[in-house]
Amino acid sequence: MIVKGGSRSSVAFWSKHLLRTDENEAVTVLETALWKDDAPTSLHRSLEHFQDMAKLTERGKKGLYCAHIDPACGENMTEEDWHKTVDILEEQLGFTGQPRLIVKHTKNGRDHIHVIWQRARQREDKEKWFLISDSGNFKKHELAARAMERELGHSHIKGVFTGRDRDPKTNRPRDPRPVAALNHKEWQRVKRTGVDSKIAKTEIAALWKSHQNGRDFKSAMEGAGYGLVRGDRKDVYMVLDQSGEAYGLRQILRSTGARKKDIEARLKAYPTQSLETVSAVRARMQTRQPHSAQKHDMSPERQMRLTKAARAAQNERTVNERGGYER
Structure with missing residues (x-):
């Protein structure tokens, strides 16, 4: 399982990207937040709301956390499986209970999903709002990916931090870091x-x-x-x-x-x-x-x-x- 993501602020870009049919063979909205009406309107209004809520915080610039979940080639996923992967990543990133959107794309015969959470959360005393931290998210993505593979019984995709053969004395990987041909x-x-x-x-x-x-x-x-x-x-x-x-x-x-x-x-x-x-x-x-x-x-x-x-x-x-x- 491959997981990528980061904090974003462009509502216009993600409103368009989530529903693109020119690059995707199929687009399926699996979950919407706040509004349940017509999908394009609902998605856009939800994203606007996510970003607007960030303005209530002291450093409200990036109110969206956008993640991408992509299973290994040949793995079949049900809608329930997709929601399981989102829940696992949500817990790992600390977004449990936050409003979210889930959209599935079918591209080149393969499925992947995009998940967007609202980063702004109200403190327990309900006096102030803050942005949920996105630090260390790269490692959290990999830990979530390994948990998804175990939960769904999927084949393992070697990551940078996890799943590599390590020297027991130094705890350093024996094999070279896996990288893509293109970043x-x-x-x-x-x-x-x-x-x-x-x-x-x-x-x-x-x-x-x-x-x-x-x-x-x-x-x-x-x-x-x-x-x-x-x-x-x-x-x-x-x-x-x-x-x-x-x-x-x-x-x-x-x-x-x-x-x-x-x-x-x-x-x-x-x-x-x-x-x-x-x-x-x-x-x-x-x-x-x-x-x-x-x-x-x-x-x-x-x-x-x-x-x-x-x-x-x-x-x-x-x-x-x-x-x-x-x-």
């Missing part, structure tokens, strides 16, 4: 742009190694579909890909051992002040070409690599099937 931020980027940032960074680093002259390096990057630009907020070298995503050149070249002074020396013919900013180039790209055309204006070989990476990343459940843990 959530990288997966969202691939889903949005169709470009795998890891492939892009590897290509740029390879071009740096093979071109010792700054002019040759810049020309080679442009031939591969990248542009050398200046950061909007910091006076640093940035690289822009064909989808409009920007990467810091210094961060990309860390793997090659290149330091700031090495980059500045090789690119002395192109001082940052002479380069266009990221926002200026993006604005020109949007004027000249629609976003969909940008992704396909590249060599067939590179397009094949990027398309393959995007297709793999679009199925965000793949890492669960391999038994990894998505950070």
